[in-house]
Amino acid sequence: MKLPPLPVFFPDATRAVVRSLDTADIESTKTKGILVNTFHLYKEVGIERIKKAGGIKSFMDWGGSVISDSGGFQVGSLVKKNPKLGSVTNKGVLFKLDGRRILLTPEKSMRFQMNLGVDMVVVLDDFTDPLADHKIAQDSVERTILWAKRSRVEFDKICKEKKLSPKDRPLILGVVQGGKYQDLRKFCAEELVKIGFDGFGYGGWPILANGEFDYETATTIANSAPKGYLLYGLGIGKPDEIVKMSKMGYNIFDCVLPTRDGRHKRLYVYNADSINDIDINKDKFYSYYVPDKKKYTEDYSPVSKACDCLLCSRYSRAYLRHLFKTGDFTAGRLATIHNLRFYSILMDKIKKSLT
């Protein structure tokens, strides 16, 4: 299966579910693929149950693409943000969470991902803390490279065990770390290319201290990629950021924003009267719509005229507000469906504008 025509945006189904949606809902948004997470599935489900189910796709009854993340982001979002939750050594990451100790090594992460039955695996990386100085950032880059080498070895070993031909095997992606230090990013990217992957991702935290998106780093990474390499914006991003990154050559994205924002009452709305009229090259081609406002109590118009999702084609702003006020899960579901359809339209528009 591998990947659909690029560029693509995959919403996050961290625990083998896009929060608040079932698989049919995901399909209705014309989403082509999803991202699942090694750490959460390892901790909360375990590989045996997923194998018994026939792999992650069969478990979810999902016919689209699946990328698995390695657990590298949790090195940052859990351990480095809160040292009580674990520690990192060259061996791997030791998570201490919910009264459990879970050691995740590059090898374990790779083997787990290969057993999920996904289309693309990601190597375990050592997340560079955004506050790291050059020395600490350099350490994380060196460990990321060390782990990438070991991951590649393990990957090849598993392919051999499973007798996977180069055509049958999943794609494998490295991750570029190094924080805001361009020399480290460049070095990391070059080393990953030497090891040999199908592509690499812009890892770490892509937002600068001033709150702006770090396009400089995005450029450095893109410039370090050989021709035909997959370029993945890990955890990226806002619609306008994805448009810009696509122009730089990035062709895979995933992000929690559309799903989390949906549940948090932030809906994306194209500034256009129809899907045809959408112009993603306009400066402000979309706005936020926050349904949970008294002024929408009697607004019987749809959330967006430039959308054909379940919410927009069937229900009004007044009804959506009512659902949020009532506290029913349906509100989050419809909002999530809408935002994912926004992103799938976005990727269609980007595809068209690139050709």
Next chain:
RNA sequence: GCUGGGAUGGCAGAGUGGUCAAUUGCACAAGACUGUAAAUCUUGCGUCCGGAAGGGCUACCUAGGUUCGAAUCCUAGUCCCAGCA
């Protein structure tokens, strides 16, 4: 009619002499959210001045009173609720 309970900010509901412009929840408003420990979190919410610190004014049903000081105590009134007739 009798007996008892009660009237607090948009609503619900704490507080029962000073630390009360008044806990908390809801509602309302503004903001955040980027490889998901997030259907979450932050802030504001009588009014006026101030960027803030802070200060002024008006407030706990109404009218009197006690007290240095009252949302809190006393008296009268109005209204509400429960039980009994």
